[in-house]
Amino acid sequence: MKVLVSDFDGVICNGLLEYFYSSKLVYQKIWQTREINWQLLQEKFNILRPVVETGWEMPLLLRVLIDDRETVDNILNHWQTVREKAIKTIEKEGITIKNLTKTLDEVRQKQIEENLQNWLNLHSFYEGIILHIKKLINEGIKIYIVTTKSEKFTRQLLEKQEIFLPSVAIIGKEAKCPKYETIRSIIDTEKVNPREVCFIEDRLEALELVYQQSDLQGVKLFLASWGYNTDYVRNKAKNLSHIQLLSLDNWRNLR
Secondary structure, three states: OOEEEEOOEOOOEEOHHHHHHHHHHHHHHHHOOOOOOHHHHHHHHHHHHHHOOOOOHHHHHHHHHHHOOOOHHHHHHOHHHHHHHHHHHHHHOOOOHHHHHHHHHHHHHHHHHHHHHHHHHOOEEOOOHHHHHHHHHHOOOEEEEEOOOOHHHHHHHHHHOOOOOOHHHEEOHHHOOOHHHHHHHHHHHHOOOHHHEEEEEOOHHHHHHHHOOHHHOOOEEEEEOOOOOOHHHHHHHHOOOOEEEEOHHHHHOOO
8 A cells, every 4th residue: 555545534533522513503503592402412413424425414414303303214214315305494494505514614613713622622533543644654655635524624633633744635625526536636646556545434435436437446445334334334335345344453454
């Protein structure tokens, strides 16, 4: 391996506390506050985190849970249908995906400006991963982070852990392109063979899209079993020859 490309949330960083807290702030800012059992909602939200692909979906998911018209199982198994219905509901109220995205960025930025330490403390890093990333960097392995999180927020979290990556090595949501396109660009930049690249993700769909690109089929694909995925997804990955199910212990030994 010469290049490691990794997702951030659910692979390197566990931000469940921050996701829920920031989504709560978005909900309160857009739809105001009413009597809500936030603790019970957080438990459901954590179970359903695997359905979320991009940040704006988090406050939308919270809205769905608060409206209480869908079961957890139905959301888990039919999120795309539930999501589209919820989008139509909020659009009738004059709220768009753009509004959700903008408000989420605003509440995060406000937290960082007013109490950076508290915001950082809402995140944790999976055991041993930070140390292993530092070892790989010292061994000359190129590290790239490809995430649907903001590049700025991702960098702040990594630098708090004393991981300082070049500006081009963190590709956030601002890139607005599929991860397979980003991997293709990284291979071109580093001038390496796809077989010398490892990609770690917690979303099976993202790995499958990479495999479907004929020029990227040499990339070694790993599903992070500790991430935001379900037993169903992990069992499905076990039966795929082109994707390896990776445990946290094996990740720390990856070379």
